[in-house]
Amino acid sequence: MTPLAYLQQRLGTPPCEDALAEYQQWWETTGRALSETIDRWGTPTLRQHDRHGARVDEIILPAGYITLVQEGYRHGVVWRVIEEEDWAGSFTLGYLTAYYDAGLYCPHTVSLSTAVPLAKYGSPVLRERYLPQMARRDGAAWQGATWMTEVGGGSDLGAHVQTVAVPDGDAYRLRGAKYFCSNVNAELAVVAARPQGAPGGVRGLALFLVPRFLEDGSLNYTIRRIKDKIGTRAVVTGEVDFHESVAYLLGSAEVGVYLILETLNISRVANSVGSAALIQRALDEATAFAQRRIVFGKPLSEQPLMRTQLHRWRDTLDGAFALAWESARLLAEVWAQTPPYSPRYHLFRLLTHLAKYWTAEQAAQAAKWCMEVHGGAGVLAEYGVERLLREAMVLPIWEGGSHRQMLDALEAMQRRGAHTLLLEHLAPHADPGEVHEWRTRIDAYLQQPAEAQEAELETLIPPLAAWVARTLSQRGARQV
Ligand SMILES: Cc1cc2nc3c(=O)[nH]c(=O)nc-3n(C[C@H](O)[C@H](O)[C@H](O)COP(=O)(O)OP(=O)(O)OC[C@H]3O[C@@H](n4cnc5c(N)ncnc54)[C@H](O)[C@@H]3O)c2cc1C
Structure with missing residues (x-):
C-alpha cells in the first residue's frame, strides 16, 4: 500500500491531498533513487578553510541532496503551518517523507520546530527578517535546527x-558548544543557553535564535566536525562552537525552559508521525517479500505463524498512527498557548510523551522484524531492508530518549493529573470497564513512594500507551 493510500484509509480525504499525490509521485520517480544513493554513497564533508586559509565551514553536500531536502519545503512542510496553520498538511507530508526516508524527516522537523517558536515568540523584526525565508516555495527555503x-x-x-548568553545591546552573545547539532548546514538554529547570572538548573535556561551568518556574510559560529552515524544520513549532524555568537532571545528568559520544551514537543509529535510511517514501510516490505517467498510449499505470507505476525503488525501500525495523529491533532489545538498552560495542554503533553515513547519503540521493533522476515537478504545492504533498522534505531533516542518520555509522562500525571484528563478524553470511545480499570490502576500506582514510581515505570507506561493506541485506533482517526 502506498503511504498516501494508507492516509486515505485512515483519514478519509487527507488535507492537501493533491500536494500529497504530487509529492508521492515525485518520490516514486525521483526521490527514492536520490535517497538510496545518499544513504549508501553520499557522505557529506566539512571544508573548514578556503584555499587562502580563511575559515568558511562549508558543508559539501552530496549531489542531489538539496533537491531531496527542498522538495518537502516546496510542498509545504513548513509554510503550511506558518502561513495557514495547517498542521495536518505538514504532518501528512512528513508521513510521506518518513515512509521513504525517515532520516530526511529530521531536517523538515527541526525547521518546523525553529519556525514555530520564531513565529510565536520572535520580535516583529526577527519574524519579518527570517520567516519569509523559511516559508519559501522556490527550492531555496532557509532551514532551521534545534x-x-x-x-x-x-x-x-x-x-x-x-552555553552562556551575555547581553549585548538588543541581542546576546553566546559562548559555549553544542555536541549534537542536526541539520548543521541550516541557516538558523534555536539554541538552549543560560543567560549570564541566571540560576542553575533547567529554570535558568532560555531559548535563542542564532543565524549561521551575520549580516556581512561572516560566520556567526564554527562547525567543529561532522558526526559519523549508522543511519539518518539524509541529515547532517555535527558539533558547533559558539564564540561571541550573536543570538536573539525568544520570548521571556523567565519561562525559557517552557519554550525549549514547546520546541521539543513539536519534534516529538513529528517523530511519532515518522515512526508510524516507518512501521508502515516495514510492514509493506515484509508483506511484499512474504507473498513471493515460497517456504514449505506455499507463500510465506500464508504460513499460520507469519499470517499472525502480519496481522499483529497491521494492528500495531493502526495503533501507532492513531496515537501519533491524536498528538498532532491536539498540537494543532494548543500550539498557540503560552505558560501557564490550560489542562488541554497538559493532556497534549501526556499524549505526546506516550506517543513518542511507544511509536518509536514499535518502529525499532518493526524494522528488526522486517529484517527477520527477509531472512539473510534482510541483512544485505544491497536490498535496503537493513537501512530501515539503521534509520529506526535513532527514533527512540533523539528528542528525548524513551526513559525521558516515560519519566515526563509520569511527571505530567503526578503534577498535573494528566491521566484524569486522558481518561476523560478517551471515555466516549473506550470500554467503560477498561477506563475504570486504568483509573484504579494509575491512582494506586501514584500512591507508591516516589522511587518505586520511577523504578516500576515499565509496568505502567508501555501497557498504558498500547491501550491508548488501541482505543484511538478503534475510534478511527479524526482530522486535525
Ligand atoms: C543522530 C542524532 C542526532 C541528534 N541531533 C540532535 C540535535 O539536533 N539537537 C539536540 O539537542 N540533540 C540532538 N541529539 C541528541 C539527543 O537528543 C540525545 O542523544 C538524547 O537526548 C539523549 O542524551 P544523551 O545522548 O546525552 O544521553 P544521556 O542523557 O547521557 O542518557 C543516557 C541514557 O540514560 C537514560 N536516562 C537518562 N535519565 C534517566 C533516568 N532518570 N532514568 C533512567 N534512564 C535515564 C537515557 O534515556 C539514555 O538511555 C541527537 C542525537 C543523535 C543520536
Whole structure:
C-alpha cells in the first residue's frame, strides 16, 4: 500500500491531498533513487578553510541532496503551518517523507520546530527578517535546527547546558558548544543557553535564535566536525562552537525552559508521525517479500505463524498512527498557548510523551522484524531492508530518549493529573470497564513512594500507551 493510500484509509480525504499525490509521485520517480544513493554513497564533508586559509565551514553536500531536502519545503512542510496553520498538511507530508526516508524527516522537523517558536515568540523584526525565508516555495527555503544537547548529556539539560548568553545591546552573545547539532548546514538554529547570572538548573535556561551568518556574510559560529552515524544520513549532524555568537532571545528568559520544551514537543509529535510511517514501510516490505517467498510449499505470507505476525503488525501500525495523529491533532489545538498552560495542554503533553515513547519503540521493533522476515537478504545492504533498522534505531533516542518520555509522562500525571484528563478524553470511545480499570490502576500506582514510581515505570507506561493506541485506533482517526 502506498503511504498516501494508507492516509486515505485512515483519514478519509487527507488535507492537501493533491500536494500529497504530487509529492508521492515525485518520490516514486525521483526521490527514492536520490535517497538510496545518499544513504549508501553520499557522505557529506566539512571544508573548514578556503584555499587562502580563511575559515568558511562549508558543508559539501552530496549531489542531489538539496533537491531531496527542498522538495518537502516546496510542498509545504513548513509554510503550511506558518502561513495557514495547517498542521495536518505538514504532518501528512512528513508521513510521506518518513515512509521513504525517515532520516530526511529530521531536517523538515527541526525547521518546523525553529519556525514555530520564531513565529510565536520572535520580535516583529526577527519574524519579518527570517520567516519569509523559511516559508519559501522556490527550492531555496532557509532551514532551521534545534540545538539543546551538550557534551555532558542531553537528558539532564539543567545540569549540562554550559552555553552562556551575555547581553549585548538588543541581542546576546553566546559562548559555549553544542555536541549534537542536526541539520548543521541550516541557516538558523534555536539554541538552549543560560543567560549570564541566571540560576542553575533547567529554570535558568532560555531559548535563542542564532543565524549561521551575520549580516556581512561572516560566520556567526564554527562547525567543529561532522558526526559519523549508522543511519539518518539524509541529515547532517555535527558539533558547533559558539564564540561571541550573536543570538536573539525568544520570548521571556523567565519561562525559557517552557519554550525549549514547546520546541521539543513539536519534534516529538513529528517523530511519532515518522515512526508510524516507518512501521508502515516495514510492514509493506515484509508483506511484499512474504507473498513471493515460497517456504514449505506455499507463500510465506500464508504460513499460520507469519499470517499472525502480519496481522499483529497491521494492528500495531493502526495503533501507532492513531496515537501519533491524536498528538498532532491536539498540537494543532494548543500550539498557540503560552505558560501557564490550560489542562488541554497538559493532556497534549501526556499524549505526546506516550506517543513518542511507544511509536518509536514499535518502529525499532518493526524494522528488526522486517529484517527477520527477509531472512539473510534482510541483512544485505544491497536490498535496503537493513537501512530501515539503521534509520529506526535513532527514533527512540533523539528528542528525548524513551526513559525521558516515560519519566515526563509520569511527571505530567503526578503534577498535573494528566491521566484524569486522558481518561476523560478517551471515555466516549473506550470500554467503560477498561477506563475504570486504568483509573484504579494509575491512582494506586501514584500512591507508591516516589522511587518505586520511577523504578516500576515499565509496568505502567508501555501497557498504558498500547491501550491508548488501541482505543484511538478503534475510534478511527479524526482530522486535525
Ligand atoms: C543522530 C542524532 C542526532 C541528534 N541531533 C540532535 C540535535 O539536533 N539537537 C539536540 O539537542 N540533540 C540532538 N541529539 C541528541 C539527543 O537528543 C540525545 O542523544 C538524547 O537526548 C539523549 O542524551 P544523551 O545522548 O546525552 O544521553 P544521556 O542523557 O547521557 O542518557 C543516557 C541514557 O540514560 C537514560 N536516562 C537518562 N535519565 C534517566 C533516568 N532518570 N532514568 C533512567 N534512564 C535515564 C537515557 O534515556 C539514555 O538511555 C541527537 C542525537 C543523535 C543520536
